[in-house]
Amino acid sequence: MTRKPRxxxxxxxxxxxxxxxxxxxxxxxxxxAVAMLPGSYASAILGQNATPEAVAAMxxxxxxxxxxxxxxxxxxxxxxxxxxxxxxxxxxxxxVIGPRLLNTVVLASITAVIAVPVSIALGIVxxxxxxxxxxxFLSTSTLASISxxxxxxxxxxxxxxxxxxxxxxxxxxxxxxxxxxxQLYRMVLPILxxxxxxxxxxxxxxxxxxxxxMASPYIEMAxxxxxxxxxxxxRQALPNAIGPIASVVALNLAYLISGVVVIEVVFVYPGVxxxxxxxxxxxxxxxxxxxxxxxxxxxxxxNLIADVISIISNPRLxxxx
Amino acid sequence: xxxxxxxxxxxxxxFLAGLAITAGSLALPRGLAAQEGPKQGGxxxxxxxxxxxxxTLDPAGWATVTxxxxxxxxxxxxxxxxxxxxxxxxxxxxxxxxxxxxxxxTFVLRKGVKFHDGRPFTAEDARQSILHHMGEGSTSGALxxxxxxxxxxxxxxxxxFTLSAGNADFPALLSDYHLSIFPAREGGGIDWESGIGTGxxxxxxxxxxxxxxxxxxxxxxxxxxxxxxxxxxxxxxxSTARLNALLTGEVDVxxxxxIRNIAMVEGNPxxxxxxxxxxxHLTFDMNCKVAPxxxxxxxxxxxLAIDRDDILxxxxxxxxxxxxxxxxxxxxxxxxxxxxxxxxxxxAAKAILSEAGLDGVTVDxxxxxxxxxxxxxxxxxxxxxxxxxxxxINIVNEADDGYWDNVWLQKPFNASxxxxxxxxxxxxxxxxxxxxxxxxxxFNNARFDELxxxxxxELDQAKRAAIYAEMQQILHDDGGVITVAFVSWRLAMSAxxxxxxxxxxLPGDNHRAAERWWRLDA
Numbered sequence: 072m073t074r075k076p077r078x079x080x081x082x083x084x085x086x087x088x089x090x091x092x093x094x095x096x097x098x099x100x101x102x103x104a105v106a107m108l109p110g111s112y113a114s115a116i117l118g119q120n121a122t123p124e125a126v127a128a129m130x131x132x133x134x135x136x137x138x139x140x141x142x143x144x145x146x147x148x149x150x151x152x153x154x155x156x157x158x159x160x161x162x163x164x165x166x167v168i169g170p171r172l173l174n175t176v177v178l179a180s181i182t183a184v185i186a187v188p189v190s191i192a193l194g195i196v197x198x199x200x201x202x203x204x205x206x207x208f209l210s211t212s213t214l215a216s217i218s219x220x221x222x223x224x225x226x227x228x229x230x231x232x233x234x235x236x237x238x239x240x241x242x243x244x245x246x247x248x249x250x251x252x253x254q255l256y257r258m259v260l261p262i263l264x265x266x267x268x269x270x271x272x273x274x275x276x277x278x279x280x281x282x283x284x285m286a287s288p289y290i291e292m293a294x295x296x297x298x299x300x301x302x303x304x305x306r307q308a309l310p311n312a313i314g315p316i317a318s319v320v321a322l323n324l325a326y327l328i329s330g331v332v333v334i335e336v337v338f339v340y341p342g343v344x345x346x347x348x349x350x351x352x353x354x355x356x357x358x359x360x361x362x363x364x365x366x367x368x369x370x371x372x373x374n375l376i377a378d379v380i381s382i383i384s385n386p387r388l389x390x391x392x
Numbered sequence: 393x394x395x396x397x398x399x400x401x402x403x404x405x406x407f408l409a410g411l412a413i414t415a416g417s418l419a420l421p422r423g424l425a426a427q428e429g430p431k432q433g434g435x436x437x438x439x440x441x442x443x444x445x446x447x448t449l450d451p452a453g454w455a456t457v458t459x460x461x462x463x464x465x466x467x468x469x470x471x472x473x474x475x476x477x478x479x480x481x482x483x484x485x486x487x488x489x490x491x492x493x494x495x496x497x498t499f500v501l502r503k504g505v506k507f508h509d510g511r512p513f514t515a516e517d518a519r520q521s522i523l524h525h526m527g528e529g530s531t532s533g534a535l536x537x538x539x540x541x542x543x544x545x546x547x548x549x550x551x552x553f554t555l556s557a558g559n560a561d562f563p564a565l566l567s568d569y570h571l572s573i574f575p576a577r578e579g580g581g582i583d584w585e586s587g588i589g590t591g592x593x594x595x596x597x598x599x600x601x602x603x604x605x606x607x608x609x610x611x612x613x614x615x616x617x618x619x620x621x622x623x624x625x626x627x628x629x630x631s632t633a634r635l636n637a638l639l640t641g642e643v644d645v646x647x648x649x650x651i652r653n654i655a656m657v658e659g660n661p662x663x664x665x666x667x668x669x670x671x672x673h674l675t676f677d678m679n680c681k682v683a684p685x686x687x688x689x690x691x692x693x694x695x696l697a698i699d700r701d702d703i704l705x706x707x708x709x710x711x712x713x714x715x716x717x718x719x720x721x722x723x724x725x726x727x728x729x730x731x732x733x734x735x736x737x738x739x740a741a742k743a744i745l746s747e748a749g750l751d752g753v754t755v756d757x758x759x760x761x762x763x764x765x766x767x768x769x770x771x772x773x774x775x776x777x778x779x780x781x782x783x784x785i786n787i788v789n790e791a792d793d794g795y796w797d798n799v800w801l802q803k804p805f806n807a808s809x810x811x812x813x814x815x816x817x818x819x820x821x822x823x824x825x826x827x828x829x830x831x832x833x834x835f836n837n838a839r840f841d842e843l844x845x846x847x848x849x850e851l852d853q854a855k856r857a858a859i860y861a862e863m864q865q866i867l868h869d870d871g872g873v874i875t876v877a878f879v880s881w882r883l884a885m886s887a888x889x890x891x892x893x894x895x896x897x898l899p900g901d902n903h904r905a906a907e908r909w910w911r912l913d914a
Binding site: 170338341 | 797
């Protein structure tokens with residue numbers, strides 16, 4: 072077996088290639104699925120004013136009278152050049168999605184910056200004090216918070232902090248015209264809800280990853296050498312559990328970008344998830360496509376990063392037998 | 393009786409034949425004989441249910457309550473205004489008159505009105521604002537209205553419309569929310585992009601699908617209006633989130649409160665529910681051209697085999713008014729009672745069928761929740777009611793998505809949700825004449841078509857009312873529409889918001905909430 076000079080780079084290159092292929096397939100699936108949906112942008116927008124002439128005129132203006140695969144090829148060509156096209160409403164797709172994508176990224180980033188260190192730390196604490204009160208308490212509470220649906224968590228948070236204590240506004244409807252402090256203040260409740268939802272998942276997986284490593288013979292060896300338990304966990308177990316932890320973190324980060332639509336609806340947060348729902352309702356295909364690509368790219372991108380981290384932390388993965 | 397008082401309603405005088413009636417004195421939508429006078433100041437924060445990121449300032453593309461209240465009602469004015477009682481008064485037009493045939497209409501425009509950037513409003517602005525919706529390839533929501541206009545010209549300082557055929561209702565049609573007036577552009581067209589109108593509020597920011605923010609126009613042409621200093625239109629699509637926003641004081645008013653939450657809102661002393669009878673009606677439509685509905689006996693029997701009261705109580709929790717098998721709401725000009733009120737009478741239905749030589753009838757009723765809220769439950773009750781009359785209704789559960797494309801106008805017996813039209817002429821011409829584009833009942837009655845044409849150019853009020861009464865009776869007796877109920881606009885609002893009598897033709901006090909309402913705590 073010949074060794075490549077830069078194994079990680081070539082691995083990344085081939086993964087990126089596969090990622091792009093996945094994006095194309097996703098876009099094809101979405102486009103054809105939307106084409107199969109009944110109704111069109113023209114009839115959705117014109118509503119009870121949709122005379123046959125007005126619908127026909129609008130469909131012709133939007134090019135909707137062409138077969139869907141021709142429209143798809145046209146869209147794909149432009150997208151490949153970085154042009155996401157125009158929304159059917161006449162604004163560039165990036166103008167429609169841009170501000171909302173920024174909102175989503177801000178919400179996700181703030182949540183992630185808090186959630187990732189906290190959850191890994193808590194996971195380590197659980198593993199270190201396995202079976203003790205703190206472990207049992209965290210395991211039970213995280214299990215409970217995973218088991219209830221996210222909108223329920225959201226309503227509980229809202230009831231306690233917005234309605235009863237009136238500490239924070241119930242509506243996170245931030246707008247470009249608000250200043251930073253105001254925006255952040257309004258984002259507290261959705262951030263808190265998301266923290267409760269993803270912390271649980273990450274804490275449990277961190278704990279499980281470390282504990283599975285802790286069952287290895289070399290941990291036994293370290294203990295026999297007389298190393299203190301905390302040192303065993305931090306120095307021996309944690310470095311070997313980085314791969315699985317990175318995977319679960321990646322999964323949760325991707326969720327923060329593409330899966331928080333329920334939270335967005337409950338708190339009226341203008342994120343990209345609501346943009347996609349709005350676009351599907353109106354059959355605004357270019358916007359739907361752009362949203363789908365963003366979501367798919369988030370999943371592919373974060374998983375790629377997680378893989379790279381796993382490999383760096385465990386070079387054996389580069390040479391699968 | 394009711395007809396007469398309606399005929400005498402001040403705004404209808406604008407239709408009187410060949411007379412230039414000054415409607416200017418009626419332009420101010422008062423009726424605000426409230427015990428406490430309107431106060432100046434404060435902000436109105438209005439939570440909407442239907443905002444969308446596809447929204448635009450282009451009036452041709454307006455389709456939501458959000459754009460209606462924010463742009464049509466606050467940012468702009470039309471030539472005419474829909475008063476709370478449904479009649480028409482002058483707004484940017486002061487008065488109007490027509491020739492004998494109701495073909496040529498002359499509008500005298502209001503002087504001294506300014507756009508938000510200070511330029512004066514002229515006849516050319518009005519002309520271009522109408523032309524914007526006309527022409528080849530127009531995708532405007534007002535296309536069906538402007539298609540009647542053969543020519544629109546400026547004569548002196550007046551605006552003159554020449555119609556392709558006479559239409560006595562023409563001024564009322566100009567109240568359509570798409571026909572808002574924007575400044576004309578040099579060389580033709582209108583400048584809607586800058587968001588400049590003549591309305592009570594100036595545009596501050598517009599984030600489609602999120603929020604629209606406006607501020608008081610100090611130079612508004614209606615003295616003393618508006619009362620609010622600022623207006624925030626906030627989009628909250630989810631009904632629970634909308635209610636939460638009202639409960640926590642984030643907004644002052646919310647559109648379309650869920651009927652299941654009404655008791656909760658009414659139990660809160662800081663909030664109130666305001667119901668305004670609307671044109672909106674929920675129906676089961678039979679296609680009169682398709683068997684067995686082509687048999688008048690079957691249509692009649694089905695109309696008697698539904699217990700509207702039962703559906704109203706169980707499905708709509710009492711929120712609504714029982715229909716009587718016409719699409720004409722009580723608040724419409726020329727509404728006429730159509731006796732008898734169809735009541736649930738399974739024995740009579742059975743008798744009608746056996747008289748027609750039919751021994752039981754089986755029909756398929758196509759419904760989906762998206763047809764109208766509660767349509768499926770209403771259909772299930774209807775099935776039970778009809779069974780007692782020997783009529784078997786098979787409920788066909790259609791897909792929610794695409795209902796209006798695949799079921800409505802396609803299946804012979806379907807559920808439908810109608811928002812109504814400003815005038816009877818327009819209502820019938822769009823949905824009940826034999827050539828109407830949305831003739832969901834496949835109605836084809838020569839007498840009805842003939843009356844529709846006669847009424848259109850009839851400028852004599854009494855004759856017109858008689859014609860429309862006969863048309864409503866024809867629909868009631870022979871039509872394919874089973875009107876289950878008329879529903880009201882249901883606004884939940886803070887007790888701090890004051891208002892006069894509310895218009896129900898369009899949502900949000902005929903779209904003009906922003907200039908008609910006020911804060912009691914300002």
